[in-house]
Amino acid sequence: MIEKKDIDLEKAVLIGVVTQNQDEEKSKEYLDELEFLTFTAGGEVIKRFTQKMAIPNPKTFIGTGKMEDVRQFVEANNVGTVIFDDELSPAQERNISKILNCKILDRTNLILDIFAQRAQTSYARTQVELAQCEYLLPRLKGMWTHLERQKGGIGMRGPGETEIETDRRIVRDKIALLKAKIKTIDKQQAVQRGNRGKMVRVALVGYTNVGKSTLMNVISKSEVFAENKLFATLDTTVRKVVIGNLPFLMSDTVGFIRKLPTQLVESFKSTLDEVREADLLLHVVDISHNNFEEHIDSVNQILDEIDSKDKPTIMVFNKIDAYEAEPFDDDNLVDERTKANYTIEEWKKTWMSRMDGNALFISALNKENMDEFRKRVYQEVREIHITRFPYNHFLYPDVEDIE
Numbered sequence: 501m502i503e504k505k506d507i508d509l510e511k512a513v514l515i516g517v518v519t520q521n522q523d524e525e526k527s528k529e530y531l532d533e534l535e536f537l538t539f540t541a542g543g544e545v546i547k548r549f550t551q552k553m554a555i556p557n558p559k560t561f562i563g564t565g566k567m568e569d570v571r572q573f574v575e576a577n578n579v580g581t582v583i584f585d586d587e588l589s590p591a592q593e594r595n596i597s598k599i600l601n602c603k604i605l606d607r608t609n610l611i612l613d614i615f616a617q618r619a620q621t622s623y624a625r626t627q628v629e630l631a632q633c634e635y636l637l638p639r640l641k642g643m644w645t646h647l648e649r650q651k652g653g654i655g656m657r658g659p660g661e662t663e664i665e666t667d668r669r670i671v672r673d674k675i676a677l678l679k680a681k682i683k684t685i686d687k688q689q690a691v692q693r694g695n696r697g698k699m700v701r702v703a704l705v706g707y708t709n710v711g712k713s714t715l716m717n718v719i720s721k722s723e724v725f726a727e728n729k730l731f732a733t734l735d736t737t738v739r740k741v742v743i744g745n746l747p748f749l750m751s752d753t754v755g756f757i758r759k760l761p762t763q764l765v766e767s768f769k770s771t772l773d774e775v776r777e778a779d780l781l782l783h784v785v786d787i788s789h790n791n792f793e794e795h796i797d798s799v800n801q802i803l804d805e806i807d808s809k810d811k812p813t814i815m816v817f818n819k820i821d822a823y824e825a826e827p828f829d830d831d832n833l834v835d836e837r838t839k840a841n842y843t844i845e846e847w848k849k850t851w852m853s854r855m856d857g858n859a860l861f862i863s864a865l866n867k868e869n870m871d872e873f874r875k876r877v878y879q880e881v882r883e884i885h886i887t888r889f890p891y892n893h894f895l896y897p898d899v900e901d902i903e
């Protein structure tokens with residue numbers, strides 16, 4: 501069974517660059533993530549190519565010599581796909597496909613593809629399709645610019661011209677259709693949200709694969725799909741949760757990622773309404789990941805894009821069971837201790853002071869510190885609840901008295 505699976509995986513090669521603002525280590529980390537994305541999409545990375553350069557080559561992303569190495573490798577090893585760790589311009593894509601005889605993908609493409617594969621509901625599928633069309637439209641234009649320049653003049657309207665117009669019209673019509681479809685579903689969902697009354701709403705947000713769905717399952721005893729791949733969740737799930745008699749709504753939603761394609765943020769705007777309309781955000785972080793602080797920045801950036809940066813937020817550092825500090829030798833008088841050497845306690849101190857106490861450290865998998873989690877969330881939700889319904893705050897005791 502496993503063997504068969506291995507054969508099915510498509511052979512892929514990754515290409516990244518080392519630049520002034522992206523040193524070797526960063527480049528490696530980004531390629532690690534790209535490899536995980538590739539694996540999620542159903543591919544197997546058999547080689548990585550990186551090149552040091554001031555800026556990526558505007559024509560072919562990497563230099564001509566390096567590209568020749570890639571071409572030879574692709575040919576000799578029967579590689580199906582070459583994946584670039586950035587968004588390629590339409591011109592770059594065109595030039596590269598003239599050189600390499602295989603599928604060319606960029607980061608955006610790959611993420612869109614994963615979303616397309618994983619979209620379960622018609623709502624998610626419609627949103628992904630919209631993002632794909634939005635991605636395609638300017639590229640369609642790019643593909644034909646050489647013809648556009650010949651515009652005007654009697655007899656210059658060749659078949660190419662008509663073709664672009666037809667292609668563009670088809671894609672534009674499709675976009676209009678998809679938008680209309682999303683609007684209809686949005687209306688239904690707005691009604692549903694209205695029916696939920698004024699219950700306090702808490703949203704789980706965070707980088708992809710940090711454990712949002714796992715935490716949702718623990719806290720609401722529900723069965724949301726969780727797995728060790730990227731973008732396991734695309735649709736928002738909302739559950740009623742009760743802590744110490746106090747009912748509130750908790751939503752689990754799509755995870756974020758560095759350089760999440762803008763088309764996706766755009767078309768998933770309605771899915772993200774749940775976040776935008778939340779009273780409280782639980783920003784879940786995978787503290788066992790080397791890059792977790794950068795992940796936090798990426799998430800904050802996207803929260804900013806959807807106008808949700810200034811909401812009350814509790815940072816939830818998950819996977820403390822898997823956290824490993826790099827060992828530091830106390831007798832070492834040469835090197836400074838760095839963040840990589842921090843113990844969980846040190847991280848706690850750092851973030852507690854940075855978040856003014858709004859930080860929790862848990863393991864959703866092992867259910868560690870879940871009592872503290874429940875109490876802290878209860879406290880916060882109660883606060884919001886009694887501001888909203890001042891007359892019935894006596895129903896909900898102080899956190900010390902809850903079970």
Ligand SMILES: Nc1nc2c(ncn2[C@@H]2O[C@H](COP(=O)(O)OP(=O)(O)OP(=O)(O)O)[C@@H](O)[C@H]2O)c(=O)[nH]1
Binds near residue numbers: 734822
């Ligand atoms: N070691 C450890 N693993 C965890 C913990 N919580 C979740 N995981 C694992 O992390 C992986 C991702 O979990 P999910 O709950 O699917 O993560 P998510 O944030 O919902 O991911 P997306 O929906 O893809 O954005 C799964 O393999 C979980 O079993 C934890 O506390 N410790």
Ligand SMILES: [Mg+2]
Binds near residue numbers: 725753
């Ligand atoms: Mg999930």
